[in-house]
Amino acid sequence: MDAGVLTFSKYQATGNDFVLVDDRTETFPVDNKAFIARLCHRRFGIGADGLILLRNDTSSDFRMIYFNADGAEGSLCGNGSRCVVAFAKHLGIIGDSCNFQAIDGMHEATITGEAVRLKMGNVSEIREKEQYSFLDTGSPHHVQEVEDLPGLDVPVEGKRLRYSLYGEKGSNINFVRVTEPDRVSVRTYERGVEDETFSCGTGVTAVALALHRKGRLGEQRIAVDTAGGELQVEFNNDQHGGYSNIWLSGPARKVYEGTWQLRNQ
Numbered sequence: 211m212d213a214g215v216l217t218f219s220k221y222q223a224t225g226n227d228f229v230l231v232d233d234r235t236e237t238f239p240v241d242n243k244a245f246i247a248r249l250c251h252r253r254f255g256i257g258a259d260g261l262i263l264l265r266n267d268t269s270s271d272f273r274m275i276y277f278n279a280d281g282a283e284g285s286l287c288g289n290g291s292r293c294v295v296a297f298a299k300h301l302g303i304i305g306d307s308c309n310f311q312a313i314d315g316m317h318e319a320t321i322t323g324e325a326v327r328l329k330m331g332n333v334s335e336i337r338e339k340e341q342y343s344f345l346d347t348g349s350p351h352h353v354q355e356v357e358d359l360p361g362l363d364v365p366v367e368g369k370r371l372r373y374s375l376y377g378e379k380g381s382n383i384n385f386v387r388v389t390e391p392d393r394v395s396v397r398t399y400e401r402g403v404e405d406e407t408f409s410c411g412t413g414v415t416a417v418a419l420a421l422h423r424k425g426r427l428g429e430q431r432i433a434v435d436t437a438g439g440e441l442q443v444e445f446n447n448d449q450h451g452g453y454s455n456i457w458l459s460g461p462a463r464k465v466y467e468g469t470w471q472l473r474n475q
């Protein structure tokens with residue numbers, strides 16, 4: 211980052227949008243939550259669900275640091291990971307495949323045209339309740355089936371569950387409707403954005419695994435419809451209820467690049 215301006219790129223993955231910054235110089239002010247929240251603000255800033263820094267890493271192609279729109283560092287962002295992979299390719303750091311370090315460990319990814327396929331961490335534990343499931347796919351996720359998905363007030367109901375069931379730490383909240391044995395529709399309330407987003411990568415992954423575990427989905431390749439488009443989740447499951455070889459795929463696109471005058475800070 212030079213003295214006067216911050217150069218950034220804006221990316222989106224099924225409508226989950228991010229500010230991306232090449233921070234290989236490690237000069238971005240990571241502790242300035244108010245600045246990050248300002249950059250993500252949809253009226254006073256660039257506008258995004260989160261901000262991602264790309265940094266050098268000693269043991270992989272690059273390291274990703276993810277912040278939610280509220281300015282705090284988040285847990286894993288699946289769609290953001292797919293965007294930073296496309297960003298790394300545009301920067302000439304990688305070709306059509308890579309591995310990179312994120313908050314939950316190492317990930318692999320491949321690029322085919324505009325599609326980015328991301329390997330997620332294994333999932334060994336799913337907590338099942340009568341009305342919902344809870345699991346961690348790099349980020350914490352509540353998964354709940356609903357009858358009337360289009361009619362649901364996701365911001366209101368998501369916020370209520372995020373605080374009432376999960377306290378201050380919170381969880382992301384996914385509402386889902388099974389539409390075919392291998393297809394679901396999902397709407398997600400995201401912690402850290404504190405609103406519904408158009409899509410959430412770790413969320414749709416959690417939905418596919420939780421509903422497969424419940425016997426609600428027969429296949430191991432699931433199509434997921436979100437407000438921002440379609441994603442695919444593939445996985446293997448073992449006899450102990452664990453999930454491995456989990457891949458999240460879908461488009462990740464550059465929208466524009468620009469500069470932010472630091473005097474606006």
Ligand SMILES: N[C@@H](CCC[C@H](N)C(=O)O)C(=O)O
Binds near residue numbers: 226284285402411413
């Ligand atoms: N949009 C993300 C999820 C980001 C993580 C989350 N908001 C949190 O910190 O809990 C995704 O695509 O996975």
